[in-house]
Amino acid sequence: MTDTNALPQARQREIATEHLLFKLMEYVEDRHPGLLDFMERSLDHLGDPATDGTKDDQAVRQVASRMIAGARKQGVS
Template structure:
């Protein structure tokens, strides 16, 4: 049986990620430099977990992949 809370969280994450990508694309197309700025901020990004799941670099890698995807989408 699927946990309803986990399903809702996944759906919110998918929706939020889509809207964030579209916002980034919109701003970058009108004001170039946003993606460079975001990329430059990644050293300050970390995982707030306080247990064995904490992995700052994994969080940064996801952000890098999102930036790469946004750059590719804009280049099309």
């Protein structure tokens, strides 16, 4: 992998992973209600592993919270 390909490929992996995770969350919540509540309650334990000035635990929690809200809104179609 060359440096010019690294960022687009990382972005593509992130998009694909996020899509699959959303679909998994929706699927499991549909069959086992309570998953999203369980995940939401776990957010206090979520943090940013960075060790420099970019560390932002709250931003990571906000991203996760928005993902859970999106899965709730979308649901299984």
